Amino acid sequence: MKRSLADxxxxxxxxxxxxxxxxxxxxxxxxxxxxxxxxxxQVTYVISTRFQEKYxxxxxxxxxxxxxxxxxxxxxxxxxxTIMDGDKLFDFVNELMGKKMLDSESGNMLKHIVLSASSDxxxxxxxxxxxxxxxxxxxxxxxx
Amino acid sequence: MKRSLADxxxxxxxxxxxxxxxxxxxxxxxxxxxxxxxxxxQVTYVISTRFQEKYxxxxxxxxxxxxxxxxxxxxxxxxxxTIMDGDKLFDFVNELMGKKMLDSESGNMLKHIVLSASSDxxxxxxxxxxxxxxxxxxxxxxxx
DNA sequence: ACGAAGAAAGTCAAATAAAGTCAAATAGGA
DNA sequence: TCCTATTTGACTTTATTTGACTTTCTTCGT
Numbered sequence: 464m465k466r467s468l469a470d471x472x473x474x475x476x477x478x479x480x481x482x483x484x485x486x487x488x489x490x491x492x493x494x495x496x497x498x499x500x501x502x503x504x505q506v507t508y509v510i511s512t513r514f515q516e517k518y519x520x521x522x523x524x525x526x527x528x529x530x531x532x533x534x535x536x537x538x539x540x541x542x543x544x545t546i547m548d549g550d551k552l553f554d555f556v557n558e559l560m561g562k563k564m565l566d567s568e569s570g571n572m573l574k575h576i577v578l579s580a581s582s583d584x585x586x587x588x589x590x591x592x593x594x595x596x597x598x599x600x601x602x603x604x605x606x607x
Numbered sequence: 608m609k610r611s612l613a614d615x616x617x618x619x620x621x622x623x624x625x626x627x628x629x630x631x632x633x634x635x636x637x638x639x640x641x642x643x644x645x646x647x648x649q650v651t652y653v654i655s656t657r658f659q660e661k662y663x664x665x666x667x668x669x670x671x672x673x674x675x676x677x678x679x680x681x682x683x684x685x686x687x688x689t690i691m692d693g694d695k696l697f698d699f700v701n702e703l704m705g706k707k708m709l710d711s712e713s714g715n716m717l718k719h720i721v722l723s724a725s726s727d728x729x730x731x732x733x734x735x736x737x738x739x740x741x742x743x744x745x746x747x748x749x750x751x
Numbered sequence: 752a753c754g755a756a757g758a759a760a761g762t763c764a765a766a767t768a769a770a771g772t773c774a775a776a777t778a779g780g781a
Numbered sequence: 782t783c784c785t786a787t788t789t790g791a792c793t794t795t796a797t798t799t800g801a802c803t804t805t806c807t808t809c810g811t
Contacts, residue, residue, distance in 0.1 A: 467778090469787060485711075492770060502789055507771065512786085516722055523697070527796020529611035530769040537719050569713040572747050573720070579743035580736060588732070595724035603719045613797060636760060646799055651761065656796085671806020674759040 472499055472509045480536050487535040510534070519602060537603045552577065552593045556600070564604055573600070616643055616653045621705070624680050631679040636668075654678070662702050680706075684750045685741035696721065696737045700744070708748055717744070 466474075472495070479488045496503040514520040514534055524532040556574055559565040565573075577596055581589045610618070616639070623632045640647040654676060658664040663683035668676040685691070685699065700718055703709040709717075721740055725733045 467787065487715075493768090503770075504772080504790075505788065508787070511771095516726060521719060521722060524770065525796075526768085526770040526794070528768045528798070529614070530796070532770075535715060535719075566712065568710060569716055572709075572713055572717070572744075575747045576717070576740055576743040579746060580739035583739070592724060592736075595727075596720055599720040599723035600716075602723065603716050611797065637758090647760075648762085648800075649798065652797075668760065669806070670758085670760040670804065672758045672808065674806070676760075 468499060468501060468505065469509050469512070472501075472506060473513045475499075476509070476514070476534065480534065485535075486537075487533065489531045489533045491530070492532055506532075537605075552597050555597060559600075559604065565600075612643060612645060612649065613653050613656070616645075616650060617657045619643075620653070620658070620678065624678065629679075630681075631677065633675045633677045635674070636676055650676075662698075663706070682708075682750045683745070685738075685745040691737040691741050692734065693722070693725070693737060696741055699741055703744075703748065709744075 475495075475498075476488070476490070479490070480486055492503050492506045495506050499505070510522060510532060514522055519537045521535040521537065522532060523535075524530065553574060556565065556570050560567050560570040573596070577592070581592050584592060619639075619642075620632070620634070623634070624630055636647050636650045639650050643649070654666055658666055658678055661683075663681055665679040665681060666676060667679075668674070683699070683702065691699075697718060700709065700714050704711050704714040717740075721736070725736050728736060
């Protein structure tokens with residue numbers, strides 16, 4: 464079972480993230496390509512296929528001199544909070560704060576933002592937003 | 608995290624502003640260039656790319672003898688980004704984190720949640736969400 | 752007071768560095 | 782075989798660095 468180059472690069476990046484303090488790394492695309500003796504676009508391929516948002520990663524980058532690719536990991540979860548309304552979301556956030564899984568700074572900010580951002584949505588969209596936020600939050604906190 | 612010359616100059620200036628009483632500094636372009644062993648226009652480059660109004664800075668200058676560059680920091684409001692897209696929202700959040708107005712814990716969480724929550728929206732709704740979040744965030748942080 | 756000299760900052764474009772895009776070629780598995 | 786994932790490289794876009802040249806002030810000598 465010979466692993467492809469792409470697989471090996473993927474593993475390498477994941478190890479780097481594991482070892483990082485913030486679950487976040489910054490790499491130079493060209494340097495990594497050098498390490499694996501491949502073209503730089505191979506790295507782009509790996510990042511774009513394996514480190515997508517749906518797999519729990521956020522990537523940002525900058526071109527030009529001293530450019531970089533930053534990859535941040537969040538852990539994916541299944542969606543347990545499928546039926547979520549505003550109150551439940553707030554209860555959920557409060558509970559997380561109570562359990563010290565979310566600091567009150569972040570929790571309060573989130574409540575404010577969600578409330579404000581949902582104020583001009585219709586019921587359908589609002590419910591959708593609450594669900595997305597609940598899911599994203601539990602992903603972020605590595606619940607489930 | 609290797610930083611470019613431009614990044615280092617940017618940091619240096621930001622520290623000076625942090626330490627200043629009035630959130631305002633006056634520098635001599637040539638002197639700063641001397642400090643960093645670079646050409647003066649490098650400083651101009653940094654100022655014009657990093658200390659723009661949209662990032663919450665006002666710059667003024669005078670040429671000739673006793674010339675100077677004055678940089679003033681003010682609190683940004685989301686209104687500056689009239690049409691907010693994902694990148695601008697992320698810039699906004701990154702900028703706030705850089706200014707320590709938002710801790711990196713909260714900022715990273717927010718980026719994740721917004722990205723995740725916007726993934727299954729159409730362009731119209733996504734843009735709307737970004738704007739709402741930007742507005743809500745600046746409300747929360749008491750900007751404006 | 753006036754004009755010339757010198758001091759600073761600005762402008763702009765070239766050179767270089769790095770990442771992204773895209774599509775053709777190839778490999779591997781059902 | 783046929784389909785999908787991978788590999789490669791030519792070309793594009795964006796960011797940084799540098800330096801020659803321009804503009805705008807201040808100062809100084811007359």
